[in-house]
Amino acid sequence: xxxxxxxxxxxxxxxxxxxxxxxxxxxxxxxxxxxxxxxxxxxxxxxxxxxxxxxxxxxxxxxxxxxxxxxxxxxxxxxxxxxxxxxxxxxxxxxxxxxxxxxxxxxxxxxxxxxxxxxxxxxxxxxxxxxxxxxxxxxxxxxxxxxxxxxxxxxxxxxxxxxxxxxxxxxxxxxxxxxxxxxxxxxxxxxxxxxxxxxxxxxxxxxxxxxxxxx
Amino acid sequence: xxxxxxxxxxxxxxxxxxxxxxxxxxxxxxxxxxxxxxxxxxxxxxxxxxxxxxxxxxxxxxxxxxxxxxxxxxxxxxxxxxxxxxxxxxxxxxxxxxxxxxxxxxxxxxxxxxxxxxxxxxxxxxxxxxxxxxxxxxxxxxxxxxxxxxxxxxxxxxxxxxxxxxxxxxxxxxxxxxxxxxxxxxxxxxxxxxxxxxxxxxxxxxxxxxxxxxxxxxxxxxxxxxxxxxxxxxxxxxxxxxxxxxxxxxxxxxxxxxxxxxxxx
Numbered sequence: 001x002x003x004x005x006x007x008x009x010x011x012x013x014x015x016x017x018x019x020x021x022x023x024x025x026x027x028x029x030x031x032x033x034x035x036x037x038x039x040x041x042x043x044x045x046x047x048x049x050x051x052x053x054x055x056x057x058x059x060x061x062x063x064x065x066x067x068x069x070x071x072x073x074x075x076x077x078x079x080x081x082x083x084x085x086x087x088x089x090x091x092x093x094x095x096x097x098x099x100x101x102x103x104x105x106x107x108x109x110x111x112x113x114x115x116x117x118x119x120x121x122x123x124x125x126x127x128x129x130x131x132x133x134x135x136x137x138x139x140x141x142x143x144x145x146x147x148x149x150x151x152x153x154x155x156x157x158x159x160x161x162x163x164x165x166x167x168x169x170x171x172x173x174x175x176x177x178x179x180x181x182x183x184x185x186x187x188x189x190x191x192x193x194x195x196x197x198x199x200x201x202x203x204x205x206x207x208x209x210x211x212x213x214x215x
Numbered sequence: 216x217x218x219x220x221x222x223x224x225x226x227x228x229x230x231x232x233x234x235x236x237x238x239x240x241x242x243x244x245x246x247x248x249x250x251x252x253x254x255x256x257x258x259x260x261x262x263x264x265x266x267x268x269x270x271x272x273x274x275x276x277x278x279x280x281x282x283x284x285x286x287x288x289x290x291x292x293x294x295x296x297x298x299x300x301x302x303x304x305x306x307x308x309x310x311x312x313x314x315x316x317x318x319x320x321x322x323x324x325x326x327x328x329x330x331x332x333x334x335x336x337x338x339x340x341x342x343x344x345x346x347x348x349x350x351x352x353x354x355x356x357x358x359x360x361x362x363x364x365x366x367x368x369x370x371x372x373x374x375x376x377x378x379x380x381x382x383x384x385x386x387x388x389x390x391x392x393x394x395x396x397x398x399x400x401x402x403x404x405x406x407x408x409x410x411x412x413x414x415x416x417x418x419x420x421x422x423x424x425x426x427x428x429x430x431x432x433x434x435x436x437x438x439x440x441x442x443x444x445x446x447x448x449x450x451x452x453x454x455x456x457x458x459x460x461x462x463x464x465x466x467x468x469x470x471x472x473x474x475x476x477x478x479x480x
Contacts, residue, residue: 012476053320055478068320070318071318077318079241079245082241082245090237090240093233093236094233094319094322095319096233
């Protein structure tokens with residue numbers, strides 16, 4: 001279970017302040033799939049970062065009682081100057097997993113072949129997404145945090161991701177930030193709409209999608 | 216209850232070791248690569264620095280001063296100060312530079328400072344041991360008279376430098392102006408680092424003043440450890456120890472404060 005208790009987040013730069021989230025309460029239960037909806041800049045990614053513990057809330061508290069992945073997105077989580085293999089090694093070390101298993105999975109899932117021996121900064125965004133997905137699926141988590149990335153990459157890769165995430169791992173919890181109402185309808189149990197720094201929770205997905213479309 | 220606390224502590228320690236290990240390898244590969252001598256580069260820089268400066272002094276000032284070899288004297292002073300200067304320089308903006316690693320919850324911002332500093336220490340100590348061995352073989356330097364004192368001096372010098380890093384790192388995130396002042400400050404610090412003199416060579420008035428510097432106290436210990444009765448040393452272990460403990464406490468507080476506001480891309 002993940003509990004966000006009354007969390008707020010404010011960014012300050014010089015004298016400028018921006019309140020991105022105010023008093024958000026959200027509980028994610030094991031096996032539950034929660035969609036985050038909102039316009040660009042509404043605070044979806046921020047909420048995901050707070051849940052992941054990448055950033056700290058200005059006030060309020062996030063409690064995690066299951067293992068939570070790092071935010072799966074385009075950037076973050078790896079080091080551009082290192083090769084794909086080095087990044088895999090790093091992940092294996094800090095999550096205390098067997099490197100050879102992770103290596104096999106990454107090779108198989110990402111289909112990057114010899115590119116894995118090149119620094120990640122030479123990868124295209126699609127290739128990065130492949131590596132990012134491969135690395136985070138190589139480690140089993142109770143809850144996956146996914147930030148838009150699902151729609152990156154070619155058809156074949158998208159199919160693979162869906163299979164790994166939504167078919168093989170049906171028992172896992174997921175928090176999914178997406179603009180794709182189709183995907184949300186198909187996959188999620190609940191939806192959170194973030195608008196003007198407030199979060200509204202809907203257990204009826206259709207209703208949430210309707211409201212979101214009118215924002 | 217006590218047992219579960221102990222278990223938590225042990226688990227935490229295991230995570231700490233794992234993360235430090237992984238980060239060190241990552242830092243070494245990004246900085247030095249795997250080509251040619253690889254991570255041995257960490258000792259080349261202090262080695263070159265100390266060696267060339269010592270040579271310069273030897274050529275301008277002659278072979279000895281106050282009865283000790285100039286080369287050995289300068290080298291024993293320069294390598295520790297390289298540790299301090301590099302350590303501090305590497306702490307500037309260290310959180311922002313490494314922020315993508317914060318995607319993994321087990322990695323903490325303190326680890327960034329620790330890892331970079333440990334690498335500097337290893338480099339410095341390797342360079343020190345390497346050059347000292349050569350100087351001892353060619354007879355420019357005696358075998359250390361008191362190894363314990365030498366190591367204790369090193370430890371205090373490093374501890375104080377580390378406590379400064381703990382303060383510089385968060386401050387550099389809070390204000391970008393700081394970054395501009397770091398190089399000049401570390402340069403101005405050189406006369407207060409005990410690099411070029413023993414305290415006993417100074418006037419009593421200057422002595423009193425210069426012994427406020429934690430660097431000088433630690434440096435005197437190191438030099439006394441090497442030359443023993445050939446030199447007179449003035450030091451107190453409590454000065455560097457006290458300064459370091461206080462600065463570490465302040466630094467840890469600042470790090471905690473900065474972490475809450477750190478924006479990660």
